[in-house]
Amino acid sequence: MRTTTVPAMLRNTVVVFGSERFLVKATGKEWAVDWMQVHEVRDGRIVRFREYTDTAAIAEAYA
Numbered sequence: 145m146r147t148t149t150v151p152a153m154l155r156n157t158v159v160v161f162g163s164e165r166f167l168v169k170a171t172g173k174e175w176a177v178d179w180m181q182v183h184e185v186r187d188g189r190i191v192r193f194r195e196y197t198d199t200a201a202i203a204e205a206y207a
Contacts, residue, residue: 158183168205175205 165176179197183190
C-alpha cells in the first residue's frame with residue numbers, strides 16, 4: 145500500500161481514470177478512448193463534475 149499526502153486544496157477532489165470501447169451499430173465503426181473525471185465534493189455532495197476524453201475519436205465513429 146502506498147500513501148500520499150494530498151494538499152489541502154485537493155482534499156475535496158476525486159479524480160477517476162477509465163477507458164471504454166463501443167461499437168456504433170449505425171456506422172459499424174468502433175471507438176476506444178481513455179478518460180478522466182474530476183469530481184469536487186462539498187458536504188457529501190458532488191458540486192462540480194468535469195470529464196476529459198477524446199471527443200474527436202467519438203465523433204469519427206458516428207460519422
